[in-house]
Amino acid sequence: MKGSSYTLPAKRRWKGLVIAVLGLVFLSMLVPLACLLGLHNGLLSASGYTNEQHSSTSDDIRVYDHHDGNNRRNQSEDKSTKVDDLLHRFRPTLPKDFQSGSFEEAEPENKTSGFPVIVNVPKQLPRENSTTTGKVEVAKEIKGVDDSEKSCEMKFGSYCLWRREHREKMKDALVKKMKDLLYVARAYFPSIAKLAAHDKLSREMKQNIQEFERILSEATTDKDLPPQIEKKLRKMEDVIARAKSFPVDCNNVDKKLRQIVDLTEDEASFHMKQSAFLYQLAVQTMPKGLHCLLMRLTVEYFKSPSLDMDESLAEKYLNPALHHYVIFSSNLLASSVVINSTVMHAEESGNQVFHVLTDGQNYFAMKLWFFRNTYREATVQVLNIEDLNLKDHDNATPLHLSLPEEFRVSFGNDKPSMSRRTEYISVFSNSHYLLPKVFPTLNKVVVLDDDVVIQRDLSTLWSLNMKEKVIGAMQSCAVKLGLLTNYLGEKSLDGNSCVWMSGLNVVDLVRWRERDLTKTFRRLVQERLSTGKVLSEAVTLRASFLTFQGLVHALDDAWVLSGLGHDYGLDVNAIKKAAVLHFNGNMKPWLELGIPKYRGYWKKFLNLENQFLSDCNINP
Structure with a gap:
């Protein structure tokens, strides 16, 4: 009994060891078998290349073949879809643009071009205008990057102007040369890999391609390149020269070049879309x-004692004189x-009263700021538009602050000789139509946008x-109402009337x-909402x-100069002569993306x- 009690566990351990050894032997046989079945080839292709000895046709070159090109393209489309989804989420906060077509307003499911947010683009694929009367051009669906700056501006707005002004010229010749050589080597590699008699050249070309890819993944300028880069360039040039000397199928090379071009585009x-979105x-x-x-300022407001208002100031707020x-x-x-800029140029500032209407989030900070800072003899009143108790206003609908609306209008023409242009306009928002009720005792006011100097x-x-x-108001005759009749939906409009702009x-x-x-x-x-439209800009x-049709008095052109927030080409003398500078556009002077040469006109009035x-x- 004792002998059997010790012998059985020993036999079990021996059997377990045998099973483990057999399992290891089986696994060791699977590795070479997997390589023979092409698994190794698949692993190589994941890094960009296949084992050329197993390549019998061009379709076996996974990275550069048609199927993989589609995979890469699908990945790019997936990225674009993600960016478009982000655009859709951020759409209410982005600038308003409109371009003609059927002029459907604010379709939330629109994802035609992605950048920037286009408010009025039809759901169906847009079509070009067939007229030559200068109507607003339809935005085409973006398949690639248009080289024309005008076309770029129509699609992406002032981003393209900013990109053009801040584009850096490529001075790193060696990096550019490496990219060109890599481009050519990739095109020839699949054809050379199929030549069984030139395995050595194929391996050498693959090694050079992989080395160039590794270097370019870490270096963007010549100074980042490793030592002996000249030697590596000569080796690559020699390999490409030898590849060109062998008879290859030009159709294959052409095919690979086209695939690489498609992927690059x-x-x-x-x-391009990602940069415009950012x-x-x-x-x-x-x-x-x-x-x-x-x-x-908000924290300081609540830490400070109550800001008592002088009774004389309350009288000024209501004095129509x-x-x-x-x-x-x-x-x-x-x-x-x-x-500050208004009072600094006023001959008499004692009769000036400024009413700043803001929202609840910024009210306390503004209240403290304008209480502690003086602007000569002028008076400043800060109002929270959300707390106003207006007569005849539906209390069930809370008031909210809406700022002047800005739109980008792109014009085109079918004639090649006619240049395309983009104009920017700004108009009153919903909040401006509260003026008569907010100031019932006043007879006349001057409304200033907060982006003027x-x-x-x-x-x-x-x-x-x-x-x-x-x-x-200032009128912009570069955009006439006749060009917007389809959008405005009114045939009774005077087509020759110029659009008027906010600002002054x-x-x-x-x-x-x-x-x-x-x-x-x-x-x-x-009326518009009753037709099923949603409330939008x-x-x-x-x-x-x-x-205001027929109720606008055109101010003299010398009063306002617009475009300091999007136009890099304004004349310096015109800027100095203008009474009011309007920074309409995306590049506001308080932003880092503001146009540097105009920012000084705004900055000098800041303490x-x-x-x-x-x-x-x-x-x-």
């Missing part, structure tokens, strides 16, 4: 310093520059004869109330043009010695 298109995101995101400033300026803004620095005394605007008109607007509130234009605006909006644009600005490292 797909990658370039994806990166640009749009950057221009729509609050700078870190400004966010810091708002937070610090004074010069009242209205600014709709959520940007503290921008509002401060507008006010004043360079001349504005007091003459108060004696302006507007000839029974309701608003005085003189508003006669008496005539506004007599004509009840606020009611007219709301009726026009409601497009609906606001149409309603604004129709509300950079302020302690809060220093603490938040604000230095535009």
Whole structure:
């Protein structure tokens, strides 16, 4: 019994060892078998190449064959889809653009071109205009990157202008030469790999290609290249020269070159879209310093004692005999520059009253800022539009701040000799139509956008004869209403009328109330909504043009110079002569992406010695 009790476990251990050894032997046989079945070839192809000794046709070259080209292209399309999804998520915060077609408004499922967000593009694939009357051009679906800067601007807006101005010329000749050689070697490699008599050349070419890929993955300039790079270049040139000396099927080389070109175009298109999206995101995101400033001022407001308002100031707010300026803004620095530049050029600032309408998020910071900072003898009132108790307003619909709407309009022509152009316009938002109710005691106000800089005394605007008109505004005759009739949906519009722009607007509130234009605006909006449209910037644009049709007094062209937020080619003398500089466009002066040569006109009205600005490292 004792013997059997010790013998059985020993036999079990021996059997376990035998099974383990047999398992190892079986696995060791699987490795070479897998290589013989092509698994090894698949692993090599994952890194970019196949074992040329197992390649019998060009279809076996996985990285460069038609099937793999489709896989790579599908990967690129997947990336583009992800970027388009991000665009859809961020769509409400990005700039508004519109281009003609059927002019459907704000279709949320539109993903025609991806960048920037196009508000009014039809769901179906757009078609080109067949006329030559200069109508707004339809955006084509992007299949690749168009070399034309004008076409690029029509698709991507001011991003293309910014890219052109900040493009760096490639000075690294060796890196460029390496890329060119790598491009050619990849095209010849599949054909050489099929020549069984030249295995040595095939292996040598593959080694050179892999080495070039490794170097270029780590180096972008000549100074990043490893030593003896000249020797490596000569080796690659020699290999390519020998490959060209052998008779190969030119159709195969042509096929591979075309596949590589297609893949390169797909990658370039994806990166173009990605760059444009990041640009749009950057221009729509609050700078870190400004966010810091708002937070610090808000905290300081609640730590400070109550800000008692002088009774005399309350009387000024309601006195119609004074010069009242209205600014709709959520940007503290921008509002401060507008006010500072206005009072600095005023012959008499004691009769100036500024009303800054903002939202609840920025109200306390602005309240403290304008309480502690003085602007000569001018008076500044900060109002939270969300707390206003207006008569005849539906209390069930809370008020919210909406800033002037900006649109990019692209024009084209079928004639090749006619150049394409892109114009930028800005119009009133929904908040502007509250003016008569917010200021019931005032007869006239001047509305200033927060992206303007004043360079001349504005007091003459108060004696302006507007000839029974309701608003005085700059008109942009580069865009006429006749070109937008399909979009506006009105045949009764005067096609020769120029669009008017916000920025600097003189508003006669008496005539506004007599004509009840606020009611007219709301009726026009409601008419559009009743047809199934959603409330959008497009609906606001149409309603604004129709509300003030025939009621706009054109200001002299010397008053306002627009385009400092998107046009790099403005004349310096014209800038100096203009009374008002309007930074309309994406490249605002308080952003790092702002146009550098114009930023100084805005920056000089900013007090950079302020302690809060220093603490938040604000230095535009």
